[in-house]
Amino acid sequence: MPIELKHVSYTYDPGLPTAKDALKDVSLTFREKEFVGIIGHTGSGKSTLIQMLNGLIQPTEGEILLNGESYYSFPEGMKKRQLKKAQAARLKSIRQQVGLVFQYPEHQLFEMTVAKDIAFGPANLGLPEEEIAARVDECMAMVGLKPELKEKSPFELSGGQKRRVAIAGVLAMKPAFLVLDEPTAGLDPRGRDGILGRIRRLQEETQIAVILVSHSMEDVARYTDRIIAVDDGRIRFDGKPREVFEHAQELRQMGLGIPQMTELGFRLKEKGLPLHDTILSVEEMLQALKEVYSC
Amino acid sequence: MLRDITIGQYYSADSVIHRLDPRTKLIGTFCFIVILFLIKGVYGLLIAGLLLLLIVKATKIPLWYIVRGQKSIYILLMFTVVLNMLMVKGDVLVKIGFITITREGIYTAVFMAMRLILLVIGCSLMTLTTTPLQLTDGLERLLRPLKKIKVPVHDISMMMSIALRFIPILMEETDKIMKAQSARGADFESGSILQRAKALIPVLVPLVISAFRRADELATAMEARCYRGDEGRTRMKELKYQKRDHIAKLVILVGCAGLYMTRFLPSITQTFYAITGLFS
Amino acid sequence: MKEMVKSEGLTFTYMEETEEGQTGAEMKKALDGVDLSIRKGQMIVILGHNGSGKSTFAKMLNALLKPTSGSLWVDGIDTSDDEMLWNVRQSAGMIFQNPDNQMIASIVEEDVAFGPENLGVDPPLIRQRVDEALEAVGMAAYAKASPAHLSGGQKQRIAIAGILAMKPDLIVLDEPTAMLDPRGRAEVMKTLQKLNKEDNITIVHITHYMEEAAMADYLYVIDQGKVALSGTPREVFSQVERMKELGLDVPPVTELAYRLQDPVMQEKLKARGIEIPGDILTVEEMVEALCPSN
Known part of the structure; x- marks a missing residue:
């Protein structure tokens, strides 16, 4: 059940002097069960891209499909009323299948209790009470929230806990794709590793596809299987972290960087150390150094 | 969509109007509003419109920018126009079922619409060319006599300027929260009025909480920068009337007098009746 | 060298507020007997996980909070002395995390002028200070711009200019880069280093980013309201196990x-x-x- 973007473009304020192209002819496929990282500096078009996946922004050109079904085109000859209904139904199904967690998602909490807030999504889907209750319990466990927090007000929780509640609220829709926009912004290292570790485990256990937008090259190198680098509304790189981070020069020009260990690897290679692969983590570097020095 | 609203927002440009003393602009806007309500005929409003267009030209702000920022007001405007057209009694022009459109109705509607548009453009010209802090400084100085009767003029104007500063931030935030709740399947576009009002709760609660959080942080930041009310406070840009302000005031006086004189133009309603008469 | 900040047994306890607005039961000891001293011209970084008490310490430096017990001096002034409150705030400028929530004006130069205006500086002098401050953070070209059109990094630099215009000896920054992208973070760090090296302004910088901490002259790690580790970045980071215990990265x-x-x-x-x-x-x-x- 992939999400496919075919020659998608998006222009803000088309026709006005303030018009700005946010995406330019992007073709891309997000497959099931993948853990994808999206990198790009602020204004590169990556937020437009992820909002499109969830049906919040409609492409000005091109097509976007979920499981082969277009987000916005419908068979011709439909009556206006019929069409409107079909559009609403499709959007609802897209939002159920592609969950989107915005930056600082804890700022969207509003219910009296944690359980009610998490239930908001499934309730909008019109699920029966028992199913909703079961999902609340399940999703709280998924993000590592203790069951006794259920009846607490979300506003009494710590920053990290609030964020987990917000993520659980999206997971409760049982999406096939989970899109997260910088889920660790503003958290301390322990909170950051806690959330990303949870998400990685979730992805491995439940096979949900995760699309992670991050500014941290260390994090995308550590957690993702594929990296998409966006710059000036275009996809500049798309591949395995090891492949993408080979382009250190270009990434730097895009205002991005590479993980510190990758950088160290390149510098050591320049000095003549026989390291073959691109190195991503401290572990890999240790392994490589062991190989070099024990032979 | 919400980002487009530019009510009360400053537009940075280098023009004579921008450089005028905020007090001059406040006085000018006030006179303009008063005169709009004294003008009796469409011709008068047309002349007022022409004058306003000249001022817009002088501000160097593109007209499309002003017009786009007022989209939401035009919806309100349409409402009053339609209401006027249907409610005012007089010579019947068209009658379809219970809807009757009268000559007087059309006339009043057109007149009201023109007056409202001019009013809104006139007021937004002031905020577009004056920064909120200047505006409040000007207001504070003009209202200074009220201080003697213990009106907290400084605090009121400070609050006003902060409110103007935070309008765009809160607009953007509303947009973000609505999107986030839509992503969780919230529906703002269908259902009865009651259902739609209820659907706004998940937007309003976070918005209010965020506004309080921002207010709290801003208050701390202001305190940290030694803000302690009006006491001992100086201004970088001290308000001082320049030569251009005196000229501007003269222009305002002449303009208003001229517009007032339009009351004595030959009856415009007659021309209007003559035109509509052709169709009936 | 002169001491810029000195604390002895510095303790702060958050009190529960009762309905009558009086202080009630003790809620949480945010700082618990902190002794430290910061010399003039140093670049200090304070590390600690969320809730460790480091933000409380920052607010105390600006006398936004007063010690429950113990003492804190900023440039020789006791921060619990009410009469010297405005002197403390003038000499210890403060920058917060969210750049939007610390801007008062809708025009860059008016915002920078806000501090000196509050201090009652003469208008022509304010003008001069504003121009100098914007120059110092490299934002002179944006004097008439609206903050709405600036990036996060630029907004934080404007906030720093707003403090500079008050002629402080010390700038305290409470996670100023937490909401910025890498580009914005680099801009802010470059500005801070310049102010520290060229203008000899003492910097107290609270952050979660280890690469920023590595630029400091001296580090304090705060945990549960106490100084858990201190030393040069080299001394602190080499204690890898201890740092991980404290929930921090190296x-x-x-x-x-x-x-x-x-x-x-x-x-x-x-x-x-x-x-x-x-x-x-x-x-x-x-x-x-x-x-x-x-």
Whole structure:
């Protein structure tokens, strides 16, 4: 059940002097069960891209499909009323299948209790009470929230806990794709590793596809299987972290960087150390150094 | 969509109007509003419109920018126009079922619409060319006599300027929260009025909480920068009337007098009746 | 060298507020007997996980909070002295995390002028200070711009200019880069380093980013309201295990150096004439240690 973007473009304020192209002819496929990282500096078009996946922004050109079904085109000859209904139904199904967690998602909490807030999504889907209750319990466990927090007000929780509640609220829709926009912004290292570790485990256990937008090259190198680098509304790189981070020069020009260990690897290679692969983590570097020095 | 609203927002440009003393602009806007309500005929409003267009030209702000920022007001405007057209009694022009459109109705509607548009453009010209802090400084100085009767003029104007500063931030935030709740399947576009009002709760609660959080942080930041009310406070840009302000005031006086004189133009309603008469 | 900040047994307890607005039961000891001293012209970084008490400390430096017990002096002034409140706030400027929530005006230069205006500085002098401050943070070209059109990094630099215009001796920054992207973070760090080196302004910078902490002259790690570790970045980061216990990171190269201290590995490296010190901070140092240039 992939999400496919075919020659998608998006222009803000088309026709006005303030018009700005946010995406330019992007073709891309997000497959099931993948853990994808999206990198790009602020204004590169990556937020437009992820909002499109969830049906919040409609492409000005091109097509976007979920499981082969277009987000916005419908068979011709439909009556206006019929069409409107079909559009609403499709959007609802897209939002159920592609969950989107915005930056600082804890700022969207509003219910009296944690359980009610998490239930908001499934309730909008019109699920029966028992199913909703079961999902609340399940999703709280998924993000590592203790069951006794259920009846607490979300506003009494710590920053990290609030964020987990917000993520659980999206997971409760049982999406096939989970899109997260910088889920660790503003958290301390322990909170950051806690959330990303949870998400990685979730992805491995439940096979949900995760699309992670991050500014941290260390994090995308550590957690993702594929990296998409966006710059000036275009996809500049798309591949395995090891492949993408080979382009250190270009990434730097895009205002991005590479993980510190990758950088160290390149510098050591320049000095003549026989390291073959691109190195991503401290572990890999240790392994490589062991190989070099024990032979 | 919400980002487009530019009510009360400053537009940075280098023009004579921008450089005028905020007090001059406040006085000018006030006179303009008063005169709009004294003008009796469409011709008068047309002349007022022409004058306003000249001022817009002088501000160097593109007209499309002003017009786009007022989209939401035009919806309100349409409402009053339609209401006027249907409610005012007089010579019947068209009658379809219970809807009757009268000559007087059309006339009043057109007149009201023109007056409202001019009013809104006139007021937004002031905020577009004056920064909120200047505006409040000007207001504070003009209202200074009220201080003697213990009106907290400084605090009121400070609050006003902060409110103007935070309008765009809160607009953007509303947009973000609505999107986030839509992503969780919230529906703002269908259902009865009651259902739609209820659907706004998940937007309003976070918005209010965020506004309080921002207010709290801003208050701390202001305190940290030694803000302690009006006491001992100086201004970088001290308000001082320049030569251009005196000229501007003269222009305002002449303009208003001229517009007032339009009351004595030959009856415009007659021309209007003559035109509509052709169709009936 | 002169002392800029000095604290002795500095303690702060958050009190529960009762309905009558009086202080009730003790809720949480945010700071618990902190002794430290910061010399003039230093660049200090304070680390600690969320809720460790580091933000409380920052607010105390600006006298936004007053010690429950113990004392804190900023530039020789006791921060609990009510009469000197405005002097403390003038000499210890403060920058917060969210750039939007600390801007008062809708025009850059008016915002920068806000501080000196509050201090009652003469109008022509304010003008001069505003221009200088904007120049110092490299934002002079944006004097008439609206903050709405600036990036996060630019907004934080404007906030710094707003403090500079008050002529402070010390700038306290409470996670100023937490909401910024890497580009914005780099801009702010560059500005801070320049102010510290060229204008000799003392900086107290609270952050979660280890690469920013590595730029400090001296580090304090706060945990549960107490100073848990302190020293130069090299001294602090080389205690990899202790840092992890405290819920903090160390730069990846420092971790690598630490892991290379393993005796078996050390021996093999020594056989080739390579010695890896345990307190490496940068990629350059590691390259030099592994492949000595001569």
